[in-house]
Amino acid sequence: MRKKEAHVLIVDDDEDILFSARVWLKKFFSQVSCLNQPKNILKFLAENQVDAILLDMNFRKGFESGQDGIYWMNEIKILEPQLPIILMTAYGEVELAVEALKNGASDFILKPWDNEKLYASVNLAVDISRKNKKLKQWENITAKKNQYQLETQSPAMKEVMNLIKKVAPTDANVLLLGENGTGKFVLAEYIHELSERKNQPFVHIDLGSLSENLFEAELFGYKKGAFTDAQQDYAGKIENAENGTVFLDEIGNLPLHLQTKLLSLIQNRKLSRLGETKERLLDVRFIFATNENLQKAVEENRFRKDLYYRINTVEIEIPNLRNRVEDIPTLAKYFLAKYTQKYHKPELELNENLSQQLISYSWPGNIRELDHCIERSVILASENQLKLLMPHDEEIDQQNMSLNIEKMEEVFVKKALKKHKGNISLAAEELGLSRAALYRRLEKFEL
Numbered sequence: 001m002r003k004k005e006a007h008v009l010i011v012d013d014d015e016d017i018l019f020s021a022r023v024w025l026k027k028f029f030s031q032v033s034c035l036n037q038p039k040n041i042l043k044f045l046a047e048n049q050v051d052a053i054l055l056d057m058n059f060r061k062g063f064e065s066g067q068d069g070i071y072w073m074n075e076i077k078i079l080e081p082q083l084p085i086i087l088m089t090a091y092g093e094v095e096l097a098v099e100a101l102k103n104g105a106s107d108f109i110l111k112p113w114d115n116e117k118l119y120a121s122v123n124l125a126v127d128i129s130r131k132n133k134k135l136k137q138w139e140n141i142t143a144k145k146n147q148y149q150l151e152t153q154s155p156a157m158k159e160v161m162n163l164i165k166k167v168a169p170t171d172a173n174v175l176l177l178g179e180n181g182t183g184k185f186v187l188a189e190y191i192h193e194l195s196e197r198k199n200q201p202f203v204h205i206d207l208g209s210l211s212e213n214l215f216e217a218e219l220f221g222y223k224k225g226a227f228t229d230a231q232q233d234y235a236g237k238i239e240n241a242e243n244g245t246v247f248l249d250e251i252g253n254l255p256l257h258l259q260t261k262l263l264s265l266i267q268n269r270k271l272s273r274l275g276e277t278k279e280r281l282l283d284v285r286f287i288f289a290t291n292e293n294l295q296k297a298v299e300e301n302r303f304r305k306d307l308y309y310r311i312n313t314v315e316i317e318i319p320n321l322r323n324r325v326e327d328i329p330t331l332a333k334y335f336l337a338k339y340t341q342k343y344h345k346p347e348l349e350l351n352e353n354l355s356q357q358l359i360s361y362s363w364p365g366n367i368r369e370l371d372h373c374i375e376r377s378v379i380l381a382s383e384n385q386l387k388l389l390m391p392h393d394e395e396i397d398q399q400n401m402s403l404n405i406e407k408m409e410e411v412f413v414k415k416a417l418k419k420h421k422g423n424i425s426l427a428a429e430e431l432g433l434s435r436a437a438l439y440r441r442l443e444k445f446e447l
C-alpha cells in the first residue's frame, strides 16, 4: 500500500505510546513526528507543515483531569484553527473528550487503542486537513484574482488567458513578451498561482533594475571570500526560489557570459555559487519576460540563440492596451473602485462619455498608465462627478510645474474652451467653475 503524503504529529509524555503509535502510523503516512512535551508543540507547528495531531490529554503526574489536553488544544487552535486534533484519552475522561469535540477536536480515541480505529481516525483527519488546505489555496487564488482584473472581453487577451491556463500547471519555461506596463509581472504571478508550486516561493528578479556588476552574485549567490566584499556565504535569488518559480524580468539585459551560466542551469538544473566548484541541484520553474525583440538580439549576437530556444518553450505575446480596447472600461472601473476605496472618496461613476474618452486615447504606457490616470483623477475629484485627468493633460501640468498658478489656470481655461468648441457652459462645467467665474477669467486672460 502506498503511503499517503501527510505529516502526522503525536504528542504524549509516554515514550512507549509515542513509539507504538509512530510505528503503526508510519505504515500509512509519509511522515510521523513525535513530541514528548506539549510546550514544544507551537514551535514545532511554526516550523513544520502538519496535517493532523494526535494529542494526549494528560501530561502532568497527579493531574489526570484531562484539562492539559484541552488547554493545549485551545493553544493550537489559536495558531492553526483548521488543523484537525485527535485527543487520546483514558476511559474516565470520555465526558471531557466529548466536550472537547464540541469545542473543535476532530475526534478522540480511547487508550489502549484499537489499531484499525486509530488509523481510520487519523486518516479521516488528514483528509479533512487536505480539503481545508485546498480550500485555502483556492481562496488565495481567488484573492489574487481579485487583486487584479483578469477577466477579459478582448479576443486577443482571451487567447492569452487560455494559453496561460494550459501552460500554468506544467513546468514548461514560459517567455512573456509585451510592451512596458502590459501586465507581464501580473501574469507571471498568476501562472505561478495556477501551478503546483503555488505554495512555494515566487521570486521576481528584475534584470532591468539590477546593476550589471551585481547580476552574477545576486542571481547565483557566492561563497565566502569569492570576492573582497564576500564576508559570508550567500544564497542567490534563484536558489531562494527552490521548489517555486523564478520570474526573470527584462531577460534581454543579461550579459552574454551569464547567458551561458543560465543556459547551463536551465539544462542541467544545477547551480554553483560564485567561487564554488560544487554544484547544487535545484528545482525551480522559470518564467521570463522582456519588451525587447529577442529574435533581433539573437541576429545581432547580443543574445545566445540556444538560450533563446530554451526559454521560449511557450512564448506568450501580451497585447498592448490599444489592441484590447474592449478591456479599457472594465480595467478603468476596477481602478476606480480600488482608488475611491483607498482615498475614501464617494462613489464615482465612469459614464459612457468618459469610457469613450479613455478608449480613444492610445495608452503608450499600457495598463500602468491607465492605472495612474485613474488614480490621479480620483485623488483630484472634488465632487461626485469624475473628471478624467488624461495623460496629455498631465503633460501640460508637468510642463507648467515651474510656472505660476495663474499661468496654469490660463492653460486649463484655453484647453476647456478648445475642447468644448467655445461653449461657455460646458467649459465652465468641465473646469468646475460657474459661468460668471469663467467669464471673469476670460476677461482677465483677454481671451
Ligand SMILES: Nc1ncnc2c1ncn2[C@@H]1O[C@H](COP(=O)(O)OP(=O)(O)OP(=O)(O)O)[C@@H](O)[C@H]1O
Pocket: 147, 148, 149, 150, 178, 179, 180, 181, 182, 183, 184, 185, 186, 187, 249, 291, 367, 368, 371
Ligand atoms: N490585469 C490587471 N489588473 C489590474 N492591474 C493590472 C493588471 N495588469 C497590470 N496591472 C497593473 O499595471 C501595472 C503594470 O503591470 P506589470 O508590472 O505587471 O506590467 P509589466 O508588463 O511587467 O511592466 P514592465 O514591463 O514595465 O515591467 C501594475 O501596477 C499592475 O498592478
